[in-house]
Amino acid sequence: LTIVCIVGGGPAGFYTAQHLVKTRPDVQVDIYERLPVPFGLVRFGVAPDHPEVKNVMNTFTQTAQHARCSFHGNVSVGKDVTVQELQEAYHAVVLSYGAEGNRTLGVPGEDLAGVHSAKDFVGWYNGLPTNRDLRPDLRCETAVILGQGNVALDVARILLSPVDILKNTDITQPALDTLAESSVRRVLIVGRRGPLQLACTIKELREMVNLPGTRPEMEASDFECIAKMLKVLPRPRKRLTELLLKVAVETPEETELERRNSAKRAWGFRFFRSPVEILPSDDLTRAAGIRLAVNRLEGEGEDVWAVTTGEVEDVECGLVISSIGYKSLPIDPAVPFDPRKHIIPNTMGRVQKCAGLYCSGWVKRGPTGVIATTMNDSFDTARTLLHDMDEGTLDISTVKPGSAGVTTILEKRGVKPVLFSDWEKIDSEESKRGEGRGKPREKLLDVGEMLKVAWT
Ligand SMILES: Cc1cc2nc3c(=O)[nH]c(=O)nc-3n(C[C@H](O)[C@H](O)[C@H](O)COP(=O)(O)OP(=O)(O)OC[C@H]3O[C@@H](n4cnc5c(N)ncnc54)[C@H](O)[C@@H]3O)c2cc1C
Structure with a gap:
């Protein structure tokens, strides 16, 4: 043997x-x-x-x-x-x-309260013993997730799902109780590159699009020139991009418009942005915002990389979750x-x-x-x-x-x-x-x- x-x-x-x-x-x-x-x-x-x-x-x-x-x-x-x-x-x-382990951002303010890795946040709602005491503070309007892969979308969905959807799952009771009290109304999912490099799969994107009580909030300017690229894209990328365009730029039909208008929560991708610094609250104890560098792309096809333009943008938020990889x-x-x-x-x-x-x-x-x-x-x-x-x-x-x-x-x-x-x-x-x-x-x-x- x-x-x-x-x-x-x-x-x-x-x-x-x-x-x-x-x-x-x-x-x-x-x-x-x-x-x-x-x-x-x-x-x-x-x-x-x-x-x-x-x-x-x-x-x-x-x-x-x-x-x-x-x-x-x-x-x-x-x-x-x-x-x-x-x-x-x-x-x-x-x-x-x-x-x-998880990759760290390497930017100032990363250690402030209100900044978590997706690994810890996921471990918390899934009952990983080491993350039991994470107790994220969800008393803020806006959460920023850095990274646009499937894990980032899992986190966004859990933050925005009506608790009625989660209450019959195996989510831990402390996480469910915290989410029930959450004030988070808006989740921005930030990526260094553009819509054509979005790292999630279509199933996860579709789940976001269909999440009850939420509406998409995108920047139409991020999608200029994307539609005309569609025909040269490989099939899975093409389908993902078509769905993204439908959500981001097309005028929705009436029932969808009504659904969006009545939604109390919003989510959106922020493309061409890299974290520069987590901005502290006045008393310097916790995260109050994030400074993002505005990028442009160099190179072609799947092999494009982001370079900073020198421009920055500040976004107010009380929760930052970095989802840039295990x-x-x-x-x-x-x-x-x-x-x-x-x-x-x-x-x-x-x-x-x-x-x-x-x-x-x-x-x-x-x-x-x-x-x-x-x-x-x-x-x-x-x-x-x-x-x-x-x-x-x-x-x-x-x-x-x-x-x-x-x-x-x-x-x-x-x-x-x-x-x-x-x-x-x-x-x-x-x-x-x-x-x-x-x-x-x-x-x-x-x-x-x-x-x-x-x-x-
Ligand atoms: C947040 C998240 C969501 C995901 N969702 C999906 C999904 O919906 N669908 C899907 O198909 N895939 C999903 N995946 C991917 C999937 O989980 C991975 O492909 C898979 O789990 C990798 O398997 P693994 O065995 O290599 O690692 P792991 O699943 O991490 O297993 C490693 C095991 O080794 C143990 N271990 C670690 N150190 C030691 C040690 N020193 N001694 C003994 N044991 C040790 C760990 O406790 C763990 O049990 C997800 C991944 C993540 C991070």
Whole structure:
């Protein structure tokens, strides 16, 4: 039997495990996860009003319940056990630990109250234990989101959704209560470049366009010359741009006009703008606005970049959320890490210069792509590993202790893993708490409480 260890219980970890155990009867897989709960960003990233996306948890559950797969939560690799110790216990180790950091703006005022990363804000409404105490102050009219990708649109939608739409989702109760009291009426979604470089997908844009109680608020001048570019655009970009033009510049039909006129909340893209500084309130304690540089584009096609014109514009706002990207962090000094690309340097999932070490998911290729992209990428890594096994470049000649060896190490360090059956207790407690509120679950927000439920 070849025994493989996977670090990280998100989509990359589960899809890598799935491919290994399903295609080969001679492979056994153990997944180690930092948190007591599985599924990574499916639980802590995907928006609460996208329950259909979370159905992949059923597939992951089947994998975890497979006879040759096991889950060990509450184990932080790099801290509780080193990668070298895992390599000694297993024939191969796959690093699938995602992207737990975020890119910072690097502008003055970034540390003021009222400025958050999208990663923290999303973690807060999705119940990530480390973000439980974020308590964003939503007593302001205007929020500015920096970045125009799908995560930015998730945040905009959550800020502007009527709470009636959210109240039956798995959003945390504290987040729902805060949103119910929110004064935010206007969300501006800022991007460095123009409408043709908009980074979201059409599904997310359509959801914004159709969000009840909101109307779009765009600058018509941003769209000059865009219509005549349509015919040369590749198909997905063309469809996205057509929808954008329809919303931004076309005169709406009567029912849509009525809908917009009665809307109490507004959202809009601000193109050709980069953050220069977060402006403080008079008492210097919190954000009161943002200074944006006005840009123009240079270059052509998809390869255009923004250069500042020297002009700036100040926007009053009490909440700034930067959604300019997640980034992977090194977890163990023994593992090579590319500090520029923020990924583990690899060739088709083989960690460079480290026999027996592999990687998959966001830590392999960077923090972009949907779950389906992560799935394909993880299957590729699993294929690479199986290929090495068959070619003899992965050493499987010795018997390895696997989880028994790791458990001994963890016991000595006072770390007790949460098994999948323990997680199922947390899962059923969360479902039970959700039932009374008409929610699919009410997430436990505290690691201590999760462990208590898991082990009773
Ligand atoms: C806000 C947001 C919304 C998204 N919405 C969608 C969507 O609607 N649809 C869609 O298809 N895709 C969506 N995605 C993309 C999708 O979430 C990713 O493609 C996918 O989760 C990446 O998988 P991963 O396993 O590489 O990383 P993750 O999902 O981050 O999983 C990594 C896991 O590793 C664990 N870990 C970290 N460090 C350690 C350690 N030291 N030891 C052990 N374990 C560790 C983490 O706790 C985590 O569970 C969204 C992403 C974000 C950020």
